[in-house]
Amino acid sequence: SFQLLQITMPVHVPKSGTPLSTQGDVASSFLKQAAEIFAGYLKDNMQPNSDKKVQIFASPDQIEAAFKQAGLDVALKEGDGPAEDSLLLAACRVALEYSIRSGHELYFNQLYARPDPASIVGDWLAAVAHQNVHTYEAAPVFSMIEKSTLAKLARLWQGTTGPAADPVHEGLFVPGGSIANLYGMLLARYWKRPSTRNEGTHGGKKLVGFTSSESHYSWQKCAMMTGLGLENMVKVPCSTSGAMDPQALREAVQAAVSQGHEPFFVGATAGTTVAGAYDPFTELAAVCKEFGLWMHVDAAWGGSALLSPKLRAKYCPGIDLADSITIDPHKFMGMVIQCAAFLTTRTGLLKQCNGMSAAYLFQPDKNNTDLDIGDMTIQCGRRADAFKLWLAWKSKGDEVWAAEAERGEALSAHIESRVSDPADGRFALALPRTGNNVCFWVVPKALARDGKFSMAKATKEEVAQIGQVAPKVKDRMQRTGDALIGFQVVMGLPNCFRIVISSPSRVSVEALDAMLDRMAVFAEEAVRQPAKL
Secondary structure, eight states: OOOOOOOOOOOOOOOOSSOTTTHHHHHHHHHHHHHHHHHHHHHHHHSTTOOSOSOOOOOHHHHHHHHHHHTOOSSOOTTOOOOOHHHHHHHHHHHHHTSOOTTSTTEESSSOOSOOHHHHHHHHHHHHHTOOTTSTTTOHHHHHHHHHHHHHHHHHHHTOOSGGGOOSOEEEEESSHHHHHHHHHHHHHHHHOTTHHHHTTOSSSOEEEEEETTSOTHHHHHHHHTTOOGGGEEEEOBOTTSOBOHHHHHHHHHHHHHTTOEEEEEEEEBSOTTTOOBOOHHHHHHHHHHHTOEEEEEETTGGGGGGOHHHHHHHOTTGGGSSEEEEOTTSTTOOOSOOEEEEESSTTHHHHHHOOOOTTTOOTTSTTGGGOOGGGSSOSOOOOTHHHHHHHHHHHOHHHHHHHHHHHHHHHHHHHHHHTOTTOTTEEESSOOBTTEEEEEEOOGGGOGGGSOOTTTOOHHHHHHHHHHHHHHHHHHHHHTOOEEEEEEETTEEEEEEEEOOSGGGOOHHHHHHHHHHHHHHHHHHHHSOOOO
């Protein structure tokens, strides 16, 4: 017989770099100094009419040189020893100095800007608590907060009020709107064809999904990741506003059926990325009901309309008919990135579709298993992203958030009125405004024939020329640290600026007007002197 011999060997435990008795004091001092740096930076960003630049335009070599001058290389080299706290803090200052000031009054480049102060504190607290929100035992407070915050979002989506009126729902906070859209497609596929969970998509009819030609590119990525394939994610034509055409959807679904395929999913949009268009949800829902399709609404950007009863009625009739929805509070509401949610009215499907019942986490005989979230997800590690939104909501309340949403649209309407003013030839509206998106051209005098640029009257040469203005104006603005605004081609039109208003409480009409005036000056200079690329 074999007998296991227990041999006791001495184990060498190396000394800590910092004595255990002083580690708490050292960490506290370091954190306090870092917090002072961060607080000062945030204060500068939150000042109206700040003299701070939106960015210090720098090349990769210049940024590397700045870190080296501060005492630390960007590269993580083998053999490097521990850096002193003073060097770490210096590196923090450099990182902030050369980062884009997304909290600036004139940052409009992406769909996020100007983080809410309470959300910053909430994000800090989640980092300090350092908990994984997959089970109640690992994150009791954050599990409860996530459940409560999802219920609030569900009431906004479904148009009900008060905790007693919670609609049937389940959901998750997820790492961004693209992942929320992925959840929508995963659940739709499982709902339509449960066998895909075990057997994959091999055999049987081709599954086909549909989304608008102006929808977010994440749908194409979802098609790749789920095995659907890009060819089976059909782009449906839009109206002139950028919204999906319901009749075109019906025809596309009928065509797929006639080809022997199996339609299963429609990805609608509340607030397209560029034009800001809202799809006609009631009409799309009717098509989905007719053909037995899952309807998901990507409201990552335009979901802000749900904050205001007035804007909900204007932009979102029928949104409650969807089977699932994406909402991104880190966009319009200014929650610190990341903060996004997926919700569905079809309860039980998240766990049926994604659950694996890992025995080391999801024991059925432990306490409070009804609040275990993790088995509904495709993740294991999960941040406490709901807490920042919960804290920010407590700090403002429903009426303030509604006013914020309405102020955002009012500021966008002001910009629209400026750039479409027939008496001001320096600008031209590219598309009618929807929500908080305004697409416009900055027009040099040479292109303002008859006092105003008109795409309908422009020659091919003039169309090409107007498309060259935005890149040159943006280049000038980047190099001088002025406002940061995105440009792009959209719906067959040449490059135009797209300004989006999020976190509007720290944006003033005066700052917008002055910015537009400077852009007009830059456009005149651009036609005389090419940008230095």
